[in-house]
Amino acid sequence: MLKNTLKTLLEPWGPSGNEHNVADVIKTLLTGHVDSLRTDALGNLIVEKYGTDDNAKRIMLSAHMDHIGFVVTAIEKEGFLRVTNVGGISMDYSRGRHVVFENSVDGVLFCQPVKEGKPTLADFYVDIGAKDKEEAESMVQLGDMCVYAPDVFSIGKHRISGPAMDDRCACALLVELLLYTENQKNTIVGVFSTQEEVGLRGATVAAYGIAPDIGLALDVTGAGDIPEEKYPAVILGEGPAVKIMDRSMIASPLVRDMLFEAAEQAEVKVQREVLPYGGTDGAAIQHSRAGVPTGTLSIPCRYVHSSCETIDMRDMEDALKVLLTFVDL
Amino acid sequence: MDLKTLCELNGVSGSEGPVRRAILEAARPLCDSAYIDKMGNVICHKKSGADDAPHILLAAHMDEVGFIIVGHTEDGMLRFRSVGGIDPRVIISKWVKVGDVPGVIGAKAIHLQSPADRQKVLSYDGLYIDIGAKDKAEAEGLCPLGAYASFDTSYQPLGDLIVSKALDDRVGCYNLLRLLKNEYPCDITAAFVSQEEVGLRGSQGAGHTVDSDAAIILEGTAANDLGDVPERFHVASVGKGVAVSFMDGASIADRDMFRQMMEVAQAGGIPAQVKRGVTGGNDAGSFQRARAGQRTVVLSVPCRYIHSGSNVASEKDIDAQYQLADAFLQQVEGGTNHA
Numbered sequence: 001m002l003k004n005t006l007k008t009l010l011e012p013w014g015p016s017g018n019e020h021n022v023a024d025v026i027k028t029l030l031t032g033h034v035d036s037l038r039t040d041a042l043g044n045l046i047v048e049k050y051g052t053d054d055n056a057k058r059i060m061l062s063a064h065m066d067h068i069g070f071v072v073t074a075i076e077k078e079g080f081l082r083v084t085n086v087g088g089i090s091m092d093y094s095r096g097r098h099v100v101f102e103n104s105v106d107g108v109l110f111c112q113p114v115k116e117g118k119p120t121l122a123d124f125y126v127d128i129g130a131k132d133k134e135e136a137e138s139m140v141q142l143g144d145m146c147v148y149a150p151d152v153f154s155i156g157k158h159r160i161s162g163p164a165m166d167d168r169c170a171c172a173l174l175v176e177l178l179l180y181t182e183n184q185k186n187t188i189v190g191v192f193s194t195q196e197e198v199g200l201r202g203a204t205v206a207a208y209g210i211a212p213d214i215g216l217a218l219d220v221t222g223a224g225d226i227p228e229e230k231y232p233a234v235i236l237g238e239g240p241a242v243k244i245m246d247r248s249m250i251a252s253p254l255v256r257d258m259l260f261e262a263a264e265q266a267e268v269k270v271q272r273e274v275l276p277y278g279g280t281d282g283a284a285i286q287h288s289r290a291g292v293p294t295g296t297l298s299i300p301c302r303y304v305h306s307s308c309e310t311i312d313m314r315d316m317e318d319a320l321k322v323l324l325t326f327v328d329l
Numbered sequence: 330m331d332l333k334t335l336c337e338l339n340g341v342s343g344s345e346g347p348v349r350r351a352i353l354e355a356a357r358p359l360c361d362s363a364y365i366d367k368m369g370n371v372i373c374h375k376k377s378g379a380d381d382a383p384h385i386l387l388a389a390h391m392d393e394v395g396f397i398i399v400g401h402t403e404d405g406m407l408r409f410r411s412v413g414g415i416d417p418r419v420i421i422s423k424w425v426k427v428g429d430v431p432g433v434i435g436a437k438a439i440h441l442q443s444p445a446d447r448q449k450v451l452s453y454d455g456l457y458i459d460i461g462a463k464d465k466a467e468a469e470g471l472c473p474l475g476a477y478a479s480f481d482t483s484y485q486p487l488g489d490l491i492v493s494k495a496l497d498d499r500v501g502c503y504n505l506l507r508l509l510k511n512e513y514p515c516d517i518t519a520a521f522v523s524q525e526e527v528g529l530r531g532s533q534g535a536g537h538t539v540d541s542d543a544a545i546i547l548e549g550t551a552a553n554d555l556g557d558v559p560e561r562f563h564v565a566s567v568g569k570g571v572a573v574s575f576m577d578g579a580s581i582a583d584r585d586m587f588r589q590m591m592e593v594a595q596a597g598g599i600p601a602q603v604k605r606g607v608t609g610g611n612d613a614g615s616f617q618r619a620r621a622g623q624r625t626v627v628l629s630v631p632c633r634y635i636h637s638g639s640n641v642a643s644e645k646d647i648d649a650q651y652q653l654a655d656a657f658l659q660q661v662e663g664g665t666n667h668a
Contacts (some may be wrong), residue, residue, distance in 0.1 A: 019579030041543075041583075041622040073605045074561035082561045082605070082609050122562075141577030142603040143587065196580060205622025232337055 003160075005029070008164045010152045013102050013138055014144040015069030016195045018201075019043050021102075022065040022168070026175060026192050033174040033179050034190075045192040049178055051327075053185035059293075059327060060189045060212035061177070062203050062281040063170035064196030065221070067145040067163065068305055069101065070109070070126070079130030081107070081321055093306040095119075095309060099126060101147040103237050105139045107146060115236040118156040144241025148307035158237065158313050165309035167196065167302055169316060170218035170300050177323045184327045186214075193281055200248070203281035206238060207288035215285030215294030216326070218319075220301035220311065221246075221273050232275050233302045237312040241265075242317035243296035249286055255295030268318040269313035273298055297317030297322065330355045332484070332503045332647070336493040339341040339355045339479040340397030341411050342527045347368055348391040352502060352521050359509040360519070368534035371521040377514055384516040385625070385659055386541035387508060388612050389456060389533065389656065390525035391550070393494065394636050396458070398427065401420060403470050405462030407432065409478060410453050413526030416449055419637040423479040425458060427472040431481065432460040480638030487641060490567065496640035497549030498525065500630045502659025504547050504651040513658040525612055529579065532612035536619025543586065544616040545654055549640065550574075550604060550629035563605060565631035570600025571649040574627040579610025581625035590626055590657060599652045600645065604629060628653055639659040 008029070012021040012214055023045040027037060036048040045065070050056070056192035068087035097109045106269060111119045129143065130136035155161055174190050181188065189210050194202030196219075207215065221243070225235040234241050242259045243251050247263040263270040286294035301312040330351060340348035353371050357363045360375040371391070384512075394413030401407060407427065411417075421436045434458050437446065458478060463470035472478075484493040493499075505519050518539045523531030536566035550572055553564040565572035573590045575582050606628075613625040628650050633641040 017576070017585060032630065041624050042617070044622075073607065074563075076561060086581075142605060198581065201580075201618055202622075204618050205620070209621030 002172060002176050002205040002311055003318060006160070006169055007295055009168040009172050009175070010164050011150055013064055013100065013147060015147050016066040016198045018102065018145055019194045020064040022171070023192060024169065026171065029175050030178055033125050035067060038241070040206060040209060042202045042205050043194040044202045046206060047178060047190040049181065049188045050323045051185050051187040052117055052183045057186045057213040058189055058210070058211050059186050059214045060207060060215060061174055062191040062193050062201065062206070062215070062217045062285060062287055063174045064167045064193045064281060065171060066197055067147060067166060068197050072140055072142055074112070075140070075142065079129060079132045079136040081126040081136065082275070083121070083124060083126055083138060088305055089121065089126065090305055091119055091121065097307055098149040100149040101140055101144055106149065109320055120256050121294050136167070140327045148211040151225065151307065155310065158311065159310055161308040161310040163307040163309060165301060165311055166220045166304055169220060169311050173218055173316065173319055173323065176320055177327070181324055181327055185329070186327050188327050190205055195219060196281055198281065200281055200284035203284040207285040207292065207303040209289040211289060215282060215283065215292045217280040217282035217294070219280040220294060220304055220309065221275055221298035221300045222278070222304050226302055232273055234271050234273050236300045236302060237314055239269040239271050240315050240322060241271040241300055242296040243273045243275070243282070243298055244282070246275035246278050247289070248283035249294070251282070252286065254293045257327055258326060259295055259297055261272035262322050262329060266321040268273055268321050270322065273299070279285065330500065330503070330506055334443050335503050336495045337446070337619050338485045340391050340393055341477045341479055342392040342524045344477040345391045346501070350507065352391065355506055355518065357511055359506070361469055362601070365537050366534060366538060368531045369523040370531045372535060373509065375509060375517040376424045377516050379514065382515050383543070384518065385658065385661065386518045386520060386539055386544040386616060387505055387596065388507045388520040388522055388535070388546050388616060389545060390498045390522045390531070391502060392496065392523055392526050392613060393479065394479065396425065398472050398474055398476045398478065400474070401465045402457065405464045405468040406457035406459055407468060407472055411457055412477070413636065415500050415636050417453055417456060421451065421456065423584045425478045426481045427458060427460060427476050427478040430460050430471050435459045440600070460622050471531070478603045482638040490641050490643050492639050492641050494638045494640065495644050496630070496632050497635050500549050500642065500647050500650065501547030504654065505645065507651050508654055509621040510517040511655060513661065515658060515661045522612060524604040528617045529610065529612050532615040533619070536616045540620065541623055544613065544618065545657070546627045547650060547654065548623065548627055548629040549632045549635065550643070551606065551609065551632045551635045552631035553606065554633070565602060565604050565629065567604045567631045567633055568645060569648055571653050572604035572629040572631050574604040574629065576607050577610050578608055579614025580625055582626045586624050586626040590653060591626070593656045593660065594614065594653050597652065597656045597664050599656060600649045601653060
């Protein structure tokens, strides 16, 4: 079940560069259901399920395992930790958050009083309840990372909120696709990628190693359906979004139109997405080697990069239908 | 080759010739093959003799920050810009060499500045290099457009420390040459790369050519350990050992290699510290993401006043960088660690 898979994948701890726990969970889910499974030098989990067609294309589908977090840069006399961002962190979303380290040390992320101007991350600290530097150092070391604690909950009938929705919801889609597709025409090369949030780094090397015929990134996109915000013109619950363009990529018309075709065949309503910011693994695939026709299928998401990234399960179900058809085109 | 000689050679990004020639000559007898690639990188291979040995890339950049001539005034002054990031506040009245021509960076004297002038940081538009030319024609003849200029600073001991230009990253080049003298259980490629300071450019070519399993980058890094800087903003402490990075602007270290480095340092009693600041980037960014990717880690010598004509570093830290890379390479075994 898509929802259960999603909940399973929202649990493991995994900021950029530390995705191994997520990869382990995915490996367990997929072992026995795919033709090959390997991990590359940057920790990308690369899974293949062969196509049946004589002219099967190799389609790289990428969903990133990492999410944004913080890294410890100083441990102070009084036992407080100073941190800096790993990926795009918003100060407004961060004050007063519960954060957690890989070894289950919990902390409160807070901001010291700022006399003038807006606080920056240099004003933030993490309180792990240590009485002094020595005690703090017995709990956490320089270079350790923490993330918003994985508090996942449902809102309304169809919606789920949690901190790692970007991009574990797409990991869940890719896992389900690999589990349920059978005898599809094309070869699926599923990449559970690393370090997307710090610059599409995992997908860059994965795409080079795979040299696919076609690329498709699976990611979340912002939703312009909240008070005083109308862009991008994407609405939660109105279906997955076919990306036309964002800051990093203009979707290859070939793949974009394949997605529209797949949606039509699957009788799924999709939205068109033009995002004035952001980027996805799609850009890394598209620009790899001599170029790869690439698109992105997006799950609309409110409050992206907050601890309450919110999606609608109906968009997820429909995205899975589109993908099952897409790999068979 | 000693560090003093390496530092006193001039090699601003894109103009690494003198450094390149010296390194090639020094490296050639130490390895199986050495050549210059199309980006001006010096690539040296040294086989271990074993068939299935892991292949480790060691990299240091040859280039240093400096200046380039962009114009001449009617009265024979040179207009210039920085090559790589240099704060214009650190360059006024410094001696430079434009090729072989000595010069000094000039600005309006304090007597001639208005109170408003004194509140401003002079930009490159308000500065010039004075080479003593009597007019534009003479200046153009001596230092044509596009000529490079370097800080003209000698290498000096400074108590227990040393001061020099270009410690970033001749310390890495120096240690890389030392490492090439040794035998290791892994195949080694030493890459002395060009154009790091203008955006990791040489290493992109080198990373594409060299098909290594893991990369260790030897760098000079900012220290920011001065008295009035709160400790939490210190990047690395001069004299406290080689700085091992967990992350910077260009790459996140492979977590196992980072951990192994710290363990090897502790086991061998090699002074090492975790580099705390994460700003800036280095060649690990391009080596990590070359081809289908490789694991990377960065070992840096903390340098005060980096990207100026007077970098200050500790010989102990420089030696610790060598010791740690050496100890790590000695314990590399096929299949037993991630390298």
